[in-house]
Amino acid sequence: MYQWFLNGSPVTGANSDSWVFSPPAPGVYSVYLNVTDDVAEEEMSNVAYVTVNPQLDVSITPTTVTMQTSESQLFTSTVSGGTPPYSYQWYLNESTVSAATASNWTFTPTSPGYYQIYVAVTDNVGGSDTSNTASVTVQGKPEADFTWYPYSPTVDEEVTFDASASTPNGGTIISYAWDFGDNQTGTGEILTHSYHSTGTYTITLNVTDSEGIWDTQSKSITVATTPPPPPPLAVGGEMVFVKTDKTVV
Structure with missing residues (x-):
């Protein structure tokens, strides 16, 4: 007969040679197995200690940004829980950003528009979490001309x-x-x-x-200098007018 123990107490229904442990909260747990044979002889296994870290949680700041194409904006992640070290992957409009695998990322937009940014984090034992999504409005720079x-x-x-x-x-x-x-x-x-x-x-x-x-x-x-006025026109004389650059001279 098998009986699993958690922190010194028998686990109800855990009476086979294997048992799946689903920790209810962070902490350190001890696990061992007692085996009893047909003649009531008992044998206790070694004790396994399980450390359960808090659930991985990640967030980024800032969350709302208005900027222009000539500017850059640094986004910073904050990670808690899980099992370090962590790996990072930043996303821009649902697509992975090439080489953006650090805890921080600088966004430098090349064109106006609306962008969404978040980071996905994975810990050392495969736990993962996705951050909140930051909203970025990129305005185009006006162009002066005259x-x-x-x-x-x-x-x-x-x-x-x-x-x-x-x-x-x-x-x-x-x-x-x-x-x-x-x-x-x-x-x-x-x-x-x-x-x-x-x-x-x-x-x-x-x-x-x-x-x-x-x-x-x-x-x-x-x-340029103002041109001199034409000489007086004698009676019976002629004057030629020429259109130049929308001006008659």
Whole structure:
């Protein structure tokens, strides 16, 4: 007859030559077997000691992130229970991340979008757990761009600057700030400006979106001398008009 013992007490129903132990809680347990033959002679086995560690548990931080494509974000795991050492595998949108097998992982997105991140951990005896899922919103950086007309202005000629070619890339552009390169500035998507001296000026446009993400674009404009007026036309004389760059001269 067989009788298994757990921590010195007989286990109800454990009366065969094998027994499956399912620990109810972490701790150290002693297990042994008593065997009784037909003439009532007993023999006790050696004592096996079983150490049951707390159940493996893993979590990651941060859990909610809003970032842009030019940034990087470190995710950190915290592991408790189980039997060290641990092995790690990070996941991005349900797919394994190549070479991301450490306790921490840095995410550097290359394109805007919504991402989900978690880590799976396995301990030294095959126990496993999956962390909570972090949600990441990646916003595209706005791109500043602009045009102006006329393209080759003259001194004191009104020039229209237009930043409508700027792209928000997922956000909303809320600010347009101009530096005209002649110690004059302005704001707005479309505005006008005049230069009072000849030369080449650097125009800089800075756009900012609703999340505070910004971009800058710079271009050069050349301002020429205002051409002299044509001489008076005598009665009966002729004057030739030529269309150039949408301007009749």
